[in-house]
Amino acid sequence: MDITSSLAIIFLAALVHASFQLSVSVLTLLSGHSIGAKHSQARLLRLTSSFVIGAAVMTVLLLSFVSLILIQFYSNNPPLIVWAAASGLLVGVALCIWLFYYRHDKGTALWIPKAFAIYLNDRTKATKRSAEAFGLGLSSVLGELLFIIAPLLISALVLVQLPAFWQLAGITIYTVISLLSLLIVWVLISSGHSLGKIQKWRESNKYFLQFVSGAGLIVLVLFIYAVEILGSTVGFN
Amino acid sequence: MTLSVDVIKRGGQRQSEQFMRDKLHTSIVATCLSVRVPTGQAESIAHSVCEAVIAWLQQHPEVTSQDIRIVATKHLRIQHPEAAYLYEQNRITI
Numbered sequence: 175m176d177i178t179s180s181l182a183i184i185f186l187a188a189l190v191h192a193s194f195q196l197s198v199s200v201l202t203l204l205s206g207h208s209i210g211a212k213h214s215q216a217r218l219l220r221l222t223s224s225f226v227i228g229a230a231v232m233t234v235l236l237l238s239f240v241s242l243i244l245i246q247f248y249s250n251n252p253p254l255i256v257w258a259a260a261s262g263l264l265v266g267v268a269l270c271i272w273l274f275y276y277r278h279d280k281g282t283a284l285w286i287p288k289a290f291a292i293y294l295n296d297r298t299k300a301t302k303r304s305a306e307a308f309g310l311g312l313s314s315v316l317g318e319l320l321f322i323i324a325p326l327l328i329s330a331l332v333l334v335q336l337p338a339f340w341q342l343a344g345i346t347i348y349t350v351i352s353l354l355s356l357l358i359v360w361v362l363i364s365s366g367h368s369l370g371k372i373q374k375w376r377e378s379n380k381y382f383l384q385f386v387s388g389a390g391l392i393v394l395v396l397f398i399y400a401v402e403i404l405g406s407t408v409g410f411n
Numbered sequence: 412m413t414l415s416v417d418v419i420k421r422g423g424q425r426q427s428e429q430f431m432r433d434k435l436h437t438s439i440v441a442t443c444l445s446v447r448v449p450t451g452q453a454e455s456i457a458h459s460v461c462e463a464v465i466a467w468l469q470q471h472p473e474v475t476s477q478d479i480r481i482v483a484t485k486h487l488r489i490q491h492p493e494a495a496y497l498y499e500q501n502r503i504t505i
Contacts, residue, residue, distance in 0.1 A: 199505045206497065210441025212450075281503025291505045298505075370446045370493035373500055 175401060177340055180332045183397065184344045187325035188351035190390035193383055195376070196284055196294075196318040197229045197356050200310060202373055203298045205363045219364055224304040226353065226360050228311020233349050236315065236322075240330040241341075250334050257402045260327050261395045267324035268391035275321070275384045282376050290317050324391060325352075328398065416468045419475045421502075430468060435483060436461050442498040443491060456490045 175183075204225055208218045244252060274285040283291065294310070294317060301307050315322070333344045362372055376383075416430040436457045443453035463486040464479060471478070480498070488495035 196505070203501075203504050206445040206501075207441070209447075210445045212444060279503060281500055283503045283505060286505075294505050295502070366447065368446050368493065370497045373497060373504065377500070 175332070175335065177336065179401060180336055180340070181344060181347060183332050183394065184329045184348050185351060186390065186394050186397070187329045188348040189354075190387055190394065191233075191322050191325045191348075191352035192354045192356075193387040193390065194318050194321055195282060195355075195380075195383065196286065197225075197311070197314040198359050198376070199282055199284070200294055200298055200314040201225055201356060201359055201363070202369060202376075203295070204301060204307065204310065206369050207299055207301070209369070220304050221301065221307040222360050222363060224307040225311040225314075226356055228308040229315050229356055230311075230349055230353055231308075232312040232315035233352055234345060236319075237326055237329060237333070237345055237348055240326050241333050244330050244334050248334070252331050252334065254403060254406055257331065257398065260324075260331055261399055261403065264324045264328065264391050264395040264398075267321060268388040268395070271321060271384060271391070272388040275387065276380050280377075282373070282380055284318075286317055286320070321387075325394070328394060414465065414468055416471065417473045418479065419473065421476055427473075430474075430479070432461050432465065435464060435479065439483065439487060439494075439498070442487075442501070443494045445497055446491070446493045448491060448494060456487065456494070459490060460486045 201222060205218060205222055208221055213221075244256075248256060277283040277285055294314065297306075297310055297313070301310055329344070329348050333341050336344060359372060363369065414430045414432075417427045418430050419427045439457035439460050440450075440453045443456055444450065448456070460483055464483050467482050468474065468479075480502075484495050484499045487498055
């Protein structure tokens with residue numbers, strides 16, 4: 175696979191990752207508690223920035239970890255069966271997203287373990303320092319592992335085949351793109367937009383986002399199936 | 412001010428507690444501030460919502476925290492719909 179196609183796959187996988195909403199929910203709540211507690215704008219900025227940095231660090235760590243495991247097992251050339259299994263996982267996760275991603279109630283509550291949701295809720299309320307917000311950012315990415323594992327795995331499979339420089343570029347592209355939704359909400363909150371309006375938009379469009387996430391994974395799997403699996407079978411690669 | 416009203420906590424897993432006006436007041440003020448309502452107006456809204464909730468509690472010696480949230484949201488909606496929306500969403504965002 176050439177570098178452009180590889181980066182295109184990483185870009186699309188990261189876009190799918192960006193459409194997941196747990197970190198955005200936690201950031202919204204964190205900002206709400208901070209503004210409600212009459213913290214200064216500077217402190218709000220510090221907390222939210224630390225949260226975003228935490229989410230970025232965990233994304234880099236997870237992507238690097240999955241890539242490292244793949245390199246350990248398959249060097250820089252994963253066999254076709256791994257691509258096929260990863261494609262199957264993507265289809266499974268896409269179906270899960272369409273069926274379960276949001277809980278079928280009001281609000282934007284997600285289909286993650288209830289205990290973890292309560293933990294995040296309580297921690298968000300208790301967060302007063304930048305280091306705690308950083309830890310919350312790390313946890314919020316981990317909490318969605320069930321869903322983000324699909325785009326992470328595909329990106330890692332692509333990354334391990336690239337030369338070292340492009341691996342770094344790939345990790346950077348994935349991290350920046352996957353944080354886009356979080357960054358947009360962060361900018362909106364920092365510039366004084368109302369949390370009510372942001373949350374209302376998220377609730378009104380939650381089923382659209384759910385559809386887009388699942389559809390993005392299906393498009394990704396079709397592309398990978400055509401390029402990697404069919405390409406190898408008929409000898410294009 | 413403390414009424415002799417037992418508030419059963421969410422899920423019934425934690426011990427019930429007496430109703431505390433200050434706690435409700437603080438949470439309403441915090442929600443109003445979250446939607447950038449000025450502090451004075453937030454205090455005034457919280458005062459009026461607390462009064463409405465206390466009036467409702469006079470006929471209900473035992474309630475759940477969710478009941479209080481619903482009644483408070485209803486009265487907050489009259490004063491500030493956006494704050495009411497956010498207050499309602501607090502537990503169902505994640």
